[in-house]
Amino acid sequence: PxxxxxxxxxxxxxxxxxxxxxxxxxxxxxxxxxxxxxxxxxxxxxxxxxxxxxxxxxxxxxxxxxxxKLDVPGAVSVTLGLLAVIFGLTQAGEKGWGSASALLSLAAGVVLLLVFYAVERKVSRPLVPLGMLGRxxxxxxxxxxxxxxxxxxxxxxxxxxxxxxxxxxxxxxxxxxxxxxxxxxxxxxxxxxxxxxxxxxxxxxxxxxxxxxxxxxxxxxxxxxxxxxxxxxxxxxxxxxxxxxxxxxxxxxxxxxxxxxxxxxxxxxxxxxxxxxxxxxxxxxxxxxxxxxxxxxxxxxxxxxxxxxxxxxxxxxxxxxxxxxxxxxxxxxxx
Known part of the structure; x- marks a missing residue:
């Protein structure tokens, strides 16, 4: 309580x-x-x-x-999205923020996180309840x-x-x-x-x-x-x-x-x-x-x-x- x-x-x-x-x-x-x-x-x-x-x-x-029920699409998309963002940040540290590997990884991460958001709006048992996030x-x-x-x-x-x-x-x-x-x-x-x-x-x-x-x-x-x-x-x-x-x-x-x-x-x-x-x-x-x-x-x-x-x-x-x-x-x- x-x-x-x-x-x-x-x-x-x-x-x-x-x-x-x-x-x-x-x-x-x-x-x-x-x-x-x-x-x-x-x-x-x-x-x-x-x-x-x-x-x-x-x-x-x-x-x-x-x-x-496990939200497999949500779990996969958010995991891959965060991994891509983290890899992009790592590449930015090694090769510079303008490097192709950093920019492509960061862009892929953003796209995957948007996919995650779209998935969470439609599934019945979302990994992250968007209604609760509205509070x-x-x-x-x-x-x-x-x-x-x-x-x-x-x-x-x-x-x-x-x-x-x-x-x-x-x-x-x-x-x-x-x-x-x-x-x-x-x-x-x-x-x-x-x-x-x-x-x-x-x-x-x-x-x-x-x-x-x-x-x-x-x-x-x-x-x-x-x-x-x-x-x-x-x-x-x-x-x-x-x-x-x-x-x-x-x-x-x-x-x-x-x-x-x-x-x-x-x-x-x-x-x-x-x-x-x-x-x-x-x-x-x-x-x-x-x-x-x-x-x-x-x-x-x-x-x-x-x-x-x-x-x-x-x-x-x-x-x-x-x-x-x-x-x-x-x-x-x-x-």
Missing amino acids: EGPLRQKALGLNGALMSSGFTTGAILGGVLTDLLSWRWAFFINVPVAIAVLLIAPRVIKESRPDERP RSVAWGNFAGLIAFLTFTSLVFPLTLYLQEVLGFSALAAGLSFGVLGVGTVLGGVTASKVIGRIGTKRTLLVGGLLQTVFTAALVGLGSDRSWLWLMLVASFLGGVGNMLAIVGFMVTATSGHADHEQGLATGLATMTQQVGITMGTPIMSAVATAAMVGTGASAVLGGLKVAIAVNAAIVLFGVLASALFLRNERSAAH
Whole structure:
């Protein structure tokens, strides 16, 4: 049920998700430095096996009374469309935005996503219910969530390059540096429900987005020697707090005010938004940073990274402004 307990649960979910993401970054650095980068992929195998063995014992089975028909055309078209867009962004980073492979892939992705939209309008059990997307809280709540996931998770890419290519850190030291970011996101997750209770969901989302914007923009001031490490640590910590406030605000906004039978659809849509944002963020930042690099060496890398970080901050600010304009100011109700 909606209310403080649900908000607390969503906050804890966000905190756990962020701690997992951060643990992955740290563990990846440890494995790469001490063993090999291949272990960063292999480590997923025993983890997946453990989940398969433990999950059936700790999670109760639940099935709907009527098994819904799978929207195969929708699933295929949206998957291929997103893959084409991501491949096009990757090609833009490697070969330039004007390259044929980048433009053709991006165009194909747009066409496939339009096909997906057409399919969803006609099928009886759509993968993405367009009627639900017509609700302001769902549409703009998910838009805010897309921006939050796209921007902050993708910051790991330029900051990793900064630590290793500019400051000369090892993979282990770079991975450990992201622990501060993780602490910030966990703090934001566990305090989000209290913040929502005090100022409401929309204001929490906006405050979180503004915090993320300010401290992402602060990273543009990073210098080329290790004396600037403090700025990265402070900005990533406070930006992480803001990002998690925005994420929990998005989850509460996008999944509240629906009938019981629509809760699964709303939550599934929010989860899809998370995954799309995480998937697209790094290719976009990579393409921007690569296109902005002029020359070679650490100074060229730093210049490209600063442009990518500035674009990142601008995207967050755009999301904040859109949320301020189009989301209703609904204060969380006390129960």
